[in-house]
Every structure is written in C-alpha cells, then in structure tokens.
Amino acid sequence: MDEHILIKKWIELIPVIIENINNESGDSRQLILDGLDFIRFYADKFHHAKEEDILFEYTDKNSDIIKTILQDHESARSHVRATSEALKRGNRNLIAEHLNAYKELLKEHIKKEDEILYPWIDRDLSTTQVGELFAKFNEAEVKIDKETIEKCKSFIKELKQRIENLKIKKEEVK
C-alpha cells in the first residue's frame, strides 16, 4: 500500500530523533508529540483501518498471518500509548525504549506485509474482488479528513529539517 512509503520515512528517522530527545526542549517534545499524532492518524486510523475494515474482510481472519498482523497493530498502539505516557512524565529512557520498540516492530511488520501478506492475499483474489477492493479503498480515501492527511505529509517532508534544528540547538546548549 502507498502509505508504507511515508511510514517507512518516519521510522527510518526514529533513531536520530531518539538521539536528540531533550526533556528541557519544547521543540523536542513537540516533535515527538507530532510524531505520535502522525502514527495515530496516518499509520493507524487511515492505513491500519483500511486493512482491518476493508482488506482483511477478503481473507480468512483465523489464519495465522492475519492474527499476527492484527497482533502487530495492537502492539504498535500499545507502544504509542506508552510513549505518550512517558512523554507526560518526562521519562527520556522510556520514551526512547518505546519509540525504538515501535520502530523495530513496524520495520518487520511492513516487510511482512509487503513480502508475505499482500502477495498471499493477491493470489486468492478474483478480478472482481480486486475491483471491489480498489473502489472501497478509494471511498475510504475520499471520506478521510484531507487536511489532516496533508498535515501528515508535511510532517514527514519537514521532519529532517526539524531534526537538524534540534541538533543545532543541542550543540548551542553545549
């Protein structure tokens, strides 16, 4: 799915975000808050919901691969909640731990989906079902809040620069 492109860009930058976490900096805190919003809306509400509400309806939900993917989605949500809690408490180590766990989970998850899940589903879909899925995905994309999608895209576009700014500020403090 196309959403994987932006999600991958986000998780690739998580290590450098972790390196630059600074409890004293409002910019650092805001960057993580925006990252969590990106995950909640783009990766979860938009992308995972497309899978769970539409795509998986065409599969055997009792199959091991679907159960694994759904479990991954739950684990990802739990890491987001834990990061958010750690951020409220200003616990740098816990923020780093959960963001890192999220990154590792999503990296493997996307690989699983791209290399195993989607080709597996694709093999069993009839031409008619491919058309139905395409139409349902389009419908979901039309219904979703466009402004927030654009905000998510801008977040990823500006992410590298925001991280650079954090690095500069960190150096200045030293």
Add this chain to the structure above:
Amino acid sequence: MMDGCPGSRMQDFRKKDTEAEEENVKRQSQLRQWPIQLHLVSPEAPYYRKADVLLSADCVAFAIGDFHKDYLKGKSIAIACPKLDEGQDEYVEKIKSWIDDAQINTLTVMTMQVPCCGGLVAMVQQALQSGKKKIPVKSIVVSLQGDILSEEWI
C-alpha cells in the same frame, strides 16, 4: 518464413495437431452480449455497468484454446485491432466512458505479443489519464501459440 513486421510474419504451427489430445466435450459459449466490436458497442449498455470488462485484441480468442472458460467467463467484452482499425480516437472515448459513466469494476486488456498490439494498452492508459476515475487495469500478453507471457496489474 518471411521477414517483415512481426505482426504479419508467416509462421506455421501445424505440428501441434499431432500432439493435441482429442476432446469430445462441447464447451458452452461464455459470451453474454452482442455486439462485441468496439466501434459497435455502446459503453452505456447495461452489461457494462459496474462490470469486469475484457478488452481483447481481435486475434487473442483464436490463439487461446480455453479463451471462453479462462478469460471471457463472467466478463463483458469488446474487441479491437490497434493495428488495422480506424477511428481509434473513438476507442479512447469509449474506454473513458466505460470508466467514468458505466463505472466498470475492472478492465482486463488482452493483447498478442506482437509490437503493434501494444497500441491497445496505450489507448487504455490514455483513457485512464484523461478520465475522472481510476480503476484497476490488468494487462495480459499472449504468445502466438496461446501461452500467457505476462499477466500484471498496471
């Protein structure tokens, strides 16, 4: 064997006759409409509405032994020859109308391996680019002896 355009170069496949198994089964036609030639069909005909449509180059059905069973079944069809047919701008308009007005579910384009057949896929891509809607389009390329050389969503 003669040289020249690959689409019209003479080739003889007769040795296949001796290898083919004798079949005594009468197969049912899977054709569910008339007419089928792209100039003659109306894109708004009821059998195209929300249908899975097969746009086939003229020669395909003669090359594939099980064309009806494996490719035509469950689909509405139109046929065309991108090498010889005139008025191909109308073809693009009709394909566009399938997508935008008849809201077809999918479009499968079947062509022969000869280079001139690629024009049919190009027409579909042109219609898709200028149309309002997007739909899944599959391209299937068939060899002169009816083997499937490629089958992919484009």
